[in-house]
Amino acid sequence: MIQSTLSLPRVAVDFMNRDHDEFANLRAALLDHIAGGTADAIDSLLDQLHQHTIRHFADEEKLMQETNFPVYTVHKEEHDSVLADMVARIAHWRRDGDLAALQKWLDMAVGEWLVAHIASMDTVTARFAAARQPP
């Protein structure tokens, strides 16, 4: 059973919550298109997901640097590895057109990663930043 809607933990910084919702919406749209068997919109949605993720990670990293977040490197390394995996998965899709592999990645890897990442690193980062940087 594919889980296209996620219930995401809320963090203490608004832009992060907005971005996380946007990411979850793009993921859900991709899963819906895959389930509907319409491959045409998938490339552009994957581009949007990739661009969104680059921009969102950069914004979180800027926030961590501005607030001297002590474990910046750990959080940044996870971002880097997630982005590298995303690039590889998209390349794999473009090369093989394997809809089932794409669906599995979005469903399991992306869904579980997103919720776990928000509940751990993003929660700690946002709490730290919100305490240092009143809105």
Ligand SMILES: [Fe+2]
């Ligand atoms: Fe993050």
